[in-house]
Amino acid sequence: xxxxxxxxxxxxxxxxxxxxxxxxxxxxxxxxxxxxxxxxxxxxxxxxxxxxxxxxxxxxxxxxxxxxxxxxxxxxxxxxxxxxxxxxxxxxxxxxxxxxxxxxxxxxxxxxxxxxxxxxxxxxxxxxxxxxxxxxxxxxxxxxxxxxxxxxxxxxxxxxxxxxxxxxxxxxxxxxxxxxxxxxxxxxxxxxxxxxxxxxxxxxxxxxxxxxxxxxxxxxxxxxxxxxxxxxxxxxxxxxxxxxxxxxxxxxxxxxxxxxxxxxxxxxxxxxxxxxxxxxxxxxxxxxxxxxxxxxxxxxxxxxxxxxxxxxxxxxxxxxxxxxxxxxxxxxxxxxxxxxxxxxxx
Numbered sequence: 001x002x003x004x005x006x007x008x009x010x011x012x013x014x015x016x017x018x019x020x021x022x023x024x025x026x027x028x029x030x031x032x033x034x035x036x037x038x039x040x041x042x043x044x045x046x047x048x049x050x051x052x053x054x055x056x057x058x059x060x061x062x063x064x065x066x067x068x069x070x071x072x073x074x075x076x077x078x079x080x081x082x083x084x085x086x087x088x089x090x091x092x093x094x095x096x097x098x099x100x101x102x103x104x105x106x107x108x109x110x111x112x113x114x115x116x117x118x119x120x121x122x123x124x125x126x127x128x129x130x131x132x133x134x135x136x137x138x139x140x141x142x143x144x145x146x147x148x149x150x151x152x153x154x155x156x157x158x159x160x161x162x163x164x165x166x167x168x169x170x171x172x173x174x175x176x177x178x179x180x181x182x183x184x185x186x187x188x189x190x191x192x193x194x195x196x197x198x199x200x201x202x203x204x205x206x207x208x209x210x211x212x213x214x215x216x217x218x219x220x221x222x223x224x225x226x227x228x229x230x231x232x233x234x235x236x237x238x239x240x241x242x243x244x245x246x247x248x249x250x251x252x253x254x255x256x257x258x259x260x261x262x263x264x265x266x267x268x269x270x271x272x273x274x275x276x277x278x279x280x281x282x283x284x285x286x287x288x289x290x291x292x293x294x295x296x297x298x299x300x301x302x303x304x305x306x307x308x309x310x311x312x313x314x315x316x317x318x319x320x321x322x323x324x325x326x327x328x329x330x331x332x333x334x335x336x337x338x339x340x341x342x343x344x345x346x
Contacts, residue, residue, distance in 0.1 A: 040312075165328075
C-alpha cells in the first residue's frame with residue numbers, strides 16, 4: 001500500500017499547482033484590465049460636481065495598502081498586538097538605514113502612480129495598455145546596467161519588436177477624444193495624446209528603475225513581502241501627501257481632501273491598493289508564458305471594452321499591427337530555451 005500512496009500525493013500536488021496557475025492567470029488579467037478601465041472611466045466620465053484629485057487618490061491607496069499589510073502581519077503573528085509591535089520595531093525602527101533605502105523606490109512608485117492617472121486622463125485604455133509594455137524594455141536595460149545581467153539574442157530581438165510595436169500604436173487614429181479635467185478644449189487631440197504618451201514613457205522608466213533598484217538593495221534580505229510593503233507604503237504616504245499639497249494645495253483647502261469622490265473613485269483606489277497585494281500572493285505560481293498570456297488577454301480585453309463600452313477608441317491598421325507586435329515581443333522576451341538536460345525525461 002505505501003508504494004501506491006506516493007504517486008497519488010505527487011499527482012494531487014501537481015493538480016493543485018496547475019489549478020493555482022489558472023487562478024493566478026485569472027487574477028493577473030482581472031487586476032490589470034479592471035484597474036486600467038475603471039481608472040480611465042473615472043478620469044473621463046462627465047459627472048456633476050468637481051472631479052476627484054488623482055494626487056489624493058494615490059495617498060489614500062497607499063494608506064489602505066499599509067493598513068491591509070498591518071492586518072495580514074497581525075494575523076500571521078497569532079492575533080497578538082505585542083508580537084506585531086515587536087516585529088515592526090525590530091524590522092523597521094531598529095534598522096533605519098535599511099528602511100531609508102526604500103525611500104527611493106517608494107518615491108518612484110508614488111510618482112509612477114500619479115503619472116498613470118495623467119496618462120489615462122489623456123489616452124484610451126487600449127493605447128495605454130500597449131504603450132505601458134515598454135516597462136519590459138526599461139527594466140531590461142536597467143538590469144543590464146545595474147545588475148550586470150546579459151540578455152540573449154532572442155530577448156534583444158523581442159525588445160526591438162516591442163519598440164516597433166509601440167511606435168506603430170502611436171500613429172494617428174480617429175479616436176473620440178474626451179477632454180480630461182487637467183486640459184482645456186484647445187489642448188484636446190494631439191497635445192492631449194502627447195501628454196499621455198510622455199506620462200506613460202516616464203512611468204515606464206520609473207517602473208524599470210525602481211524595480212531593478214528594489215531587487216538590487218534587497219538581495220539576501222529576509223523580511224517578508226508584507227513588511228516591505230509597509231515600509232514602502234509609509235514612505236509613499238509621506239511623499240504622496242507632500243506632492244498632493246504642493247500640486248493641489250489650494251484645491252484641497254477649498255474643496256476638501258476627498259472632493260469629487262464617488263463609488264467608482266473608491267473602486268479605483270481599492271483596486272490600486274489591494275490588487276497589487278493579491279498579485280504578490282499568486283505571482284509565484286505564474287511562469288513567463290502565463291504572464292505573457294495575461295498581458296495579451298489584458299490588451300485584447302481593454303481594446304474590446306474601449307471600443308464597445310467606453311466608446312472612446314477606434315482601432316486602425318497601425319494599432320492592430322503594433323499591438324500584435326507587442327504581444328509577440330512579450331512572449332519572446334519570456335521565452336526560456338530548454339537545455340538538453342531539461343528536455344530529457346526525469
